[in-house]
Amino acid sequence: xxxxxxxxxxxxxxxxxxxxxxxxxxxEALENLVAGQPHMRGYVLDDQGRLRKHVCIFxxxxxxxxxxxxxxxxxxxxxxxxxxxxxxx
Amino acid sequence: MSDxxxxxxxxxxxxxxxxxxxxxxxxxxxxxxxxxxxxRQDDGVIFAALKLGHFGPKLHRSDxxxxxxxxIAAPAFAAxxxxxxSLFQIWSLEGGGPHHPNRLWIGAIPAxxxxxxxxxxxxQLMDALWNVPERTRWFGGGYxxxxxxxxxxxxxxxxxxxxAISCGGxxxxxxxxxxxxxLGKGLFAPYVxxxxxxxxxxxxxxxxxxxxxxxxxxxxxxHAGIYRSADAGAHxxxxxxxxxxxxxxxxxxxxxxxxxxFVPAIKDEIRMxxxxxxxVSRTRDGGKTWQIMREGLPQRDAYDLIYRHGFDxxxxxxxxxxxxxxxxxxxxxxxxxxxxLVNAHLPPIYAVSFV
Numbered sequence: 001x002x003x004x005x006x007x008x009x010x011x012x013x014x015x016x017x018x019x020x021x022x023x024x025x026x027x028e029a030l031e032n033l034v035a036g037q038p039h040m041r042g043y044v045l046d047d048q049g050r051l052r053k054h055v056c057i058f059x060x061x062x063x064x065x066x067x068x069x070x071x072x073x074x075x076x077x078x079x080x081x082x083x084x085x086x087x088x089x
Numbered sequence: 090m091s092d093x094x095x096x097x098x099x100x101x102x103x104x105x106x107x108x109x110x111x112x113x114x115x116x117x118x119x120x121x122x123x124x125x126x127x128x129r130q131d132d133g134v135i136f137a138a139l140k141l142g143h144f145g146p147k148l149h150r151s152d153x154x155x156x157x158x159x160x161i162a163a164p165a166f167a168a169x170x171x172x173x174x175s176l177f178q179i180w181s182l183e184g185g186g187p188h189h190p191n192r193l194w195i196g197a198i199p200a201x202x203x204x205x206x207x208x209x210x211x212x213q214l215m216d217a218l219w220n221v222p223e224r225t226r227w228f229g230g231g232y233x234x235x236x237x238x239x240x241x242x243x244x245x246x247x248x249x250x251x252x253a254i255s256c257g258g259x260x261x262x263x264x265x266x267x268x269x270x271x272l273g274k275g276l277f278a279p280y281v282x283x284x285x286x287x288x289x290x291x292x293x294x295x296x297x298x299x300x301x302x303x304x305x306x307x308x309x310x311x312h313a314g315i316y317r318s319a320d321a322g323a324h325x326x327x328x329x330x331x332x333x334x335x336x337x338x339x340x341x342x343x344x345x346x347x348x349x350x351f352v353p354a355i356k357d358e359i360r361m362x363x364x365x366x367x368x369v370s371r372t373r374d375g376g377k378t379w380q381i382m383r384e385g386l387p388q389r390d391a392y393d394l395i396y397r398h399g400f401d402x403x404x405x406x407x408x409x410x411x412x413x414x415x416x417x418x419x420x421x422x423x424x425x426x427x428x429x430l431v432n433a434h435l436p437p438i439y440a441v442s443f444v
Contacts, residue, residue, distance in 0.1 A: 039162070042147075042163065044144070046145065047165040047168075055143055
């Protein structure tokens, strides 16, 4: 399963350390991770399930373009980072 | 007169309290985070709306008058909402009036009106307002999307609520949200082609304030002028002032239907006090004559702008407070005749309310 790390700015919402989540794409992995945690979902995704404008995703060290980030395919060993984009301040 | 203010700013929520030696300012929540508005209810419950730069709008509640906070669910647009909107900002927060003690209203950008009847535990979009055919003509005023900044339950009628939308005109429901009607005859919009200037659905009220004791009387700071209604928003009369009639804020005297305050700025493209001199305009005769009040306000090199929710009058009608987008806050104890600078170094101020 993909390993998801979160920005320390979300430390109040997520436990320390990476979280494993299944999924064939970034979007699936995130949805599986936040299943049953609507508060948490709203920090990363907007009301329509789109990646928030000033949240960026890194997959195995590559910063994903915002538009295609959720549909980016991932493998069982993918390391994802969910970070705040500095464009948001 | 009220001695306490809640001040929502770009960097947190402050409580200001008037003590013997003067006003104190305490940061009571959300250090470093934008608080777009706050609402304190009589039992000390406070709701605070945040707009996190990365993680979106959030809503928090304190049950102990600001000592501790817990996050509650912010309103959200459902996935099948026409237009696929997503909540950008909680702009206005109001109680439900005397008939609905557990009710809260949220006005949002995009212009969704959300209602809770369980003091914020759950929210419902007023679909009937979102789905009015006129919404296709709404547009943003200073933002990408239209937004609801003024919400006013009618104190006489539990089913009647008024809202104002930038830029989407003024609306009311008389059946507790089942249907909505556009109001606003008499409003004029010079920022659209002339043949559309009187279209009610594209008007840009910046802020509307209702007289609590005379609920048919409302005052409006519009994008292009100042107006007064004597029939709860159905018809509006443009008022003539001896000073700039552009601005963002307005406050109606809670008991005197002839009195209201505005904060003048040079119109439109400029949006700053004329000649670097801040003033407050007041009428006490329904808009026929005006006082321009400057005592205690900076009269040179001052570029403060008082934004939509940055002006409040307390229940007595005598004490006023205004906070600027550059972080200065003033109060007056005599209906605006004289002002006192409380603090010139707060973060940019979004909303001010006496509590």
